[in-house]
Amino acid sequence: MAKQIVKHAARSVVVVLASSLAGCGGFNGIEQAQYDANYTHPISVEADVATLNVSAVAGQPGLSSSDKAAIENFASAYRQRGHGPLTISTPSGSPNAGAAAVALSDVRDILAANGVTDLAYTPYRASGADSGAPLILSFKHYVAKPTACGDWSADYAYDPANGLLPNHGCATQNNLAVMIADPADLAGPRTMTSADAERRNTVLEKYRAGESTATERSDQDSGAVSEVEK
Numbered sequence: 001m002a003k004q005i006v007k008h009a010a011r012s013v014v015v016v017l018a019s020s021l022a023g024c025g026g027f028n029g030i031e032q033a034q035y036d037a038n039y040t041h042p043i044s045v046e047a048d049v050a051t052l053n054v055s056a057v058a059g060q061p062g063l064s065s066s067d068k069a070a071i072e073n074f075a076s077a078y079r080q081r082g083h084g085p086l087t088i089s090t091p092s093g094s095p096n097a098g099a100a101a102v103a104l105s106d107v108r109d110i111l112a113a114n115g116v117t118d119l120a121y122t123p124y125r126a127s128g129a130d131s132g133a134p135l136i137l138s139f140k141h142y143v144a145k146p147t148a149c150g151d152w153s154a155d156y157a158y159d160p161a162n163g164l165l166p167n168h169g170c171a172t173q174n175n176l177a178v179m180i181a182d183p184a185d186l187a188g189p190r191t192m193t194s195a196d197a198e199r200r201n202t203v204l205e206k207y208r209a210g211e212s213t214a215t216e217r218s219d220q221d222s223g224a225v226s227e228v229e230k
Contacts, residue, residue, distance in 0.1 A: 037169025041147045043177045045187045048143045050077060053134035054107060056091070056100035063106045071107060074137055075114035081141040081182050085118045086111065091126035091133035100135055107135060144183035146174045 052074045054067050063071075078086050088107060090100050111119065126133035151166035159165075180186065203213045 035164060037173050040164075040166075040168070041149075041170045041173040043147075043173055043186055044145045045142050045183050046145060048141055049138050050074070050082075050141055052137040054103060054137060055132060055134050056096050056103040057132060058096045058099040060099065063103060063110075068110060071110045071137070072114055075111050075116045077141075078116055078139050079114075081184075082139040083142070083184060084140050085120040086116055086137065086139045087120045087122060089122050089124045089136040089138070091130075091135070092123040093128055094126035094133040095128070095131040096133055097126075100133065103135055107137070142182065142184040142187065144177035144180060144186060146170075146177040149174060 052070060054063070054071065075086075088104065090104055091097055094100075108119065111117070124136070147170065149167055149170035151170075154165050156165065177183070184190075206213045
């Protein structure tokens with residue numbers, strides 16, 4: 001009789017432990033949202049447009065040093081976060097339309113020197129009395145906007161359910177939104193770049209000819225350990 005009671009108790013313990021482990025096996029739906037900062041403190045990614053006005057003054061020999069520096073900084077920002085072409089809008093119908101055309105050539109040269117060649121051009125109607133209508137440079141980029149922290153509505157001194165507090169994970173999400181190089185990466189993965197067709201053809205030609213496809217090493221290439229300390 002005693003042995004049967006022990007066996008029955010042992011089975012009960014096993015059932016209780018199995019039920020407990022099953023309950024901890026994973027959360028989903030509303031329960032999952034209570035533990036994942038991506039749900040409780042989401043980061044929204046929104047498209048925005050960055051713009052830069054470049055002055056075009058009639059009679060001015062060229063762009064000012066401040067305009068050149070601003071264009072270089074704008075090109076750097078485009079390389080880091082820009083999506084699509086960089087658009088240059090030129091004034092039409094303004095007294096400085098000729099000066100804007102000259103400035104456009106300088107702007108393109110500066111952008112090309114800073115690695116920006118994917119350009120789009122569009123005119124815009126300027127006032128006939130506006131002798132200082134600027135060239136407008138613009139590109140699309142994405143901005144990460146996290147939720148605000150500072151929700152102290154919960155009772156930090158009494159929590160019988162031992163649940164997570166409203167601010168849990170908020171600081172981490174805000175830091176991520178600030179530090180990420182391109183917020184577009186939060187919206188989805190980047191597309192793969194095209195393969196190097198020229199190198200691929202070279203390797204295939206060597207393979208068909210029975211030659212080594214490895215890159216040839218020069219006399220300056222060496223894997224030897226320096227003997228300075230020996």
